[in-house]
Structures are given as structure tokens and as C-alpha cells.
Amino acid sequence: MKRAALQACALACERGGRRLFEGVEFALHDGEALWLSGGNGSGKTSLLRLLAGLGLPAEGEVRWRGKPVRELREDYNRQLLYCGHAAGIKDDLTAWENVVAGAALSGRRIGREQAEAALALAGLDHVAVLPAHALSQGQRRRVALARLHLDPLPPLLLLDEPFTALDARAVQALSERIAAHLDGGGMAVYTTHQAHGLHPARLQRLDLDSLAAGVAHGAVPVLAADPVRDMPRWGLAEALP
Numbered sequence: 001m002k003r004a005a006l007q008a009c010a011l012a013c014e015r016g017g018r019r020l021f022e023g024v025e026f027a028l029h030d031g032e033a034l035w036l037s038g039g040n041g042s043g044k045t046s047l048l049r050l051l052a053g054l055g056l057p058a059e060g061e062v063r064w065r066g067k068p069v070r071e072l073r074e075d076y077n078r079q080l081l082y083c084g085h086a087a088g089i090k091d092d093l094t095a096w097e098n099v100v101a102g103a104a105l106s107g108r109r110i111g112r113e114q115a116e117a118a119l120a121l122a123g124l125d126h127v128a129v130l131p132a133h134a135l136s137q138g139q140r141r142r143v144a145l146a147r148l149h150l151d152p153l154p155p156l157l158l159l160d161e162p163f164t165a166l167d168a169r170a171v172q173a174l175s176e177r178i179a180a181h182l183d184g185g186g187m188a189v190y191t192t193h194q195a196h197g198l199h200p201a202r203l204q205r206l207d208l209d210s211l212a213a214g215v216a217h218g219a220v221p222v223l224a225a226d227p228v229r230d231m232p233r234w235g236l237a238e239a240l241p
């Protein structure tokens with residue numbers, strides 16, 4: 001059987017002296033997506049941060065192609081793009097400078113031209129030279145997500161509420177970009193409370209509420225025939241004008 005690219009092995013997480021979850025297990029292969037679900041405060045962001053190597057688990061470990069990520073460090077960092085919940089945008093930088101700075105955080109050097117091209121694909125070419133403090137919440141979010149339009153993408157996308165504050169067209173563009181990444185053998189782990197246009201053929205779901213209630217032990221495959229089970233039934237097509 002093919003070896004998993006990303007593996008969570010009996011992960012436990014504590015924040016503020018409280019155990020948020022334990023026994024988190026999943027194996028993600030090339031071309032697969034994992035949807036982290038759960039209510040506010042269930043630990044989705046905390047889990048994503050562990051997967052990004054931004055924190056240490058209380059127990060267990062994260063493995064990348066069979067090796068613990070704490071040993072791989074920078075090598076692992078180059079394999080992923082983490083887009084956090086908070087936009088992570090610096091107010092005094094322009095939109096394009098923020099894209100350059102965001103790429104640098106993932107160890108990538110890009111120039112203004114590349115940053116502006118990514119912004120154009122995110123539908124933001126008209127605000128590239130504006131300082132971030134002059135942008136709307138949705139535009140700031142799009143600036144943060146513009147890194148997803150840089151080629152080549154690293155294999156693993158870790159996306160915390162990527163659809164928040166985006167309008168229907170931006171949700172669609174982002175969904176298409178992620179879908180193309182998955183079709184090309186990439187992977188995505190994402191959290192969302194929202195309806196979106198992402199219907200990956202190979203999707204697993206890890207519900208942190210069920211885990212906390214002791215009714216689940218790890219990620220479960222979501223049937224391709226019903227990929228957005230338990231999501232609001234209205235679809236993106238209906239949301240678009």
C-alpha cells in the first residue's frame with residue numbers, strides 16, 4: 001500500500017493547561033483532502049498549527065513521508081503553505097509587499113511582478129499598491145490567500161477558514177485553485193464553517209467534536225457522492241448571481 005504523505009499519530013494538544021483533544025489519527029495521501037470540522041474552540045486551529053510545525057503536541061507526532069516533522073524542520077516547512085485564521089497582513093505594507101512578505105515566511109523569494117500577478121489572479125490587481133490598512137476585510141483576506149496563486153505550490157496546503165470574508169466569486173476562484181492542486185496530486189487540510197465549492201473526490205473528515213465526545217478516533221472518508229455531508233444544503237451555484 002502507498003505510504004501516507006502526512007500522518008497524525010495519536011496526537012494530543014493542550015492549550016492554556018486544558019487538553020483540547022487526544023488520539024487524533026489520520027493518514028493523508030497525495031491528491032487527498034482533509035476537512036477539519038468542529039465547533040468554535042474545539043481545537044481546529046490548534047491542530048492545523050501542530051500540522052504546520054508551529055507548536056509541539058502534548059503527545060504523539062506528525063510525520064511527513066514517514067519521518068517526524070520535528071526532525072525535518074526547514075525541509076518540512078518548504079513542503080507546505082500555511083494560511084492562518086487571522087489574515088496575518090501588515091497594515092503599513094502595500095498589498096503586493098504583503099504577498100512578498102508572506103511568501104518569504106514560506107521560504108520563497110518572489111519579486112513585485114510575481115506578487116502583482118498573484119494578486120491579479122485573486123481579483124485584486126486594482127489595489128496592489130494600496131496600503132493594507134486601506135483595504136476591506138475581504139480584500140485583506142484575499143491578499144493573504146494570494147500566495148495560493150503563486151506557482152509552483154508546495155504539495156501541502158494547510159488552510160484555516162480560507163473562505164471567511166470572501167464573496168461568492170472569490171470562494172469559487174479559491175475552490176477551483178484548490179481543486180486543481182488536488183487533481184495534480186497535491187494535498188489540502190482545511191477548516192471551514194461555510195458552504196464552498198470544494199468537492200474533492202478523495203475527502204476525509206475529522207470532527208473534533210465527535211473526538212471530544214469519544215465517539216470517533218480519527219478521520220473518516222467522506223463519500224464522494226455526498227462530499228459536503230452536514231454542510232448547509234445551499235450550494236455555491238445558488239449563491240452566485
Ligand SMILES: Nc1ncnc2c1ncn2[C@@H]1O[C@H](COP(=O)(O)OP(=O)(O)OP(=O)(O)O)[C@@H](O)[C@H]1O
Nearest residue numbers: 015016020038039040041042043044045046047085
Ligand atoms: N494561546 C493560547 N493560550 C491559551 N489558550 C488558547 C490559546 N490559543 C487557543 N486557546 C484555546 O484553545 C481552544 C481551541 O482554540 P482553537 O483556536 O484551536 O479553536 P478552533 O476550533 O479553531 O475555534 P474557531 O472555530 O472559533 O476558530 C480555545 O478554547 C482557545 O481559547
